[in-house]
Amino acid sequence: MPLSSDIRRWSDALAADPSSRVFLPLGEALRRGGQLDLALKVATRGLQRHPYDADAHDLIARVWSDRGDVERARDEWEAALRCSTDHVGALKGIGFLCFVQGRVAEAEQFLERAARADASDEAIGAALARVKQLRPMASADVDGSDVSHPMPSARPATARPDPRHLFADLVSSGDQVALMLDADGLVLAGAYFSADGRDVAAEVGAALTGVSDEARRAMRHLQLGEWTTITVETDAAVVALAPAEDDAVTLVAAARTVPHGLVRRTLTRVGERASKWLAESDRVGS
């Protein structure tokens, strides 16, 4: 993870030579640190000097994606591909956006291109395995066209998006996952894929749900009020949990490299999305 000293060093280098491409690691460090406005400013200035730099477009796209603006993110990734047709970051990014939007076949195409461009990237392989696993479930279409838009008669007007994708746009950096679990630890929404592409949400949910029960018990005896977050750091991950309505729990797990502040921020956004979704479920069900 870049340190503040790295950011200072890159800032100094950029000030000394504004045409330097050091704006790329600087912007990425700011983005990962959650300073999205500043990251966007640095990247945009860099792009003004390097308008055909695919990496610059890719950086801007990731900032827009973190902000939840998928349209602008896609525009930038497409611009990156116009500069460099096999840009791995752009192929991954568009593949991810397609996946989030339920266009599984299109996601698969972009991820396959990304895998061909960089066969050593394990994350692409895992994402591709995940998409291939979901494709038969999503597919209502045999001619290879977009599977997310079946014929109108195939989907009732009240159909709701797949709950497994509920948080997908909030964890867009790819090194975070989000789940919502009910009081029994059963998965309500979200997905958690292992490195080999298996959805292990049920296993992870069942294993971690007991932590919130234990927290509730501790809070009652210590008179510290209601618990609001639990963060568990492990060798491999940072896991943050928060309570939701009806004794449900939201969970965000991230790689150790993801800044803790960003994990918390994601957890807040996941909690907000979960509340809306639960309220909507109640409304539809009543």
Add this chain to the structure above:
Amino acid sequence: MTPSVSGPAPSGALSPFAAALDALARQRGVVGALVVSEHDGIVVDANVHTGVRAPTVAALAASLYRKARLSADAAGLGHASYVELVASHGRLCMAGRDDTVLVLIAEPHAASGLLRVAMLQALQAVP
């Protein structure tokens, strides 16, 4: 400032954890620092403000830490090294190694980043 209470190391004997606990207890917002046995939840040493029930905190924190550690392991996430629980009226931070768990109980406004760094440093210094 609320006076501190040390224990249960016998008076006159300097616990090997005293320095680490003193350093933690001096952090802003901290109302108690404890070394706890994860296995049985018993206080090994403590530096807590008056009114903090060290045995209760120790038992509950050890239990919570143990649950988090076992759950993380069961979920395939690896060994849990640091756990923080934030509540409306306070926060509980735990860092563990082997059977030893360092526990901090703090006010809600305490800076969690500082506490985390202090805890992980203290854990390294603990014998």
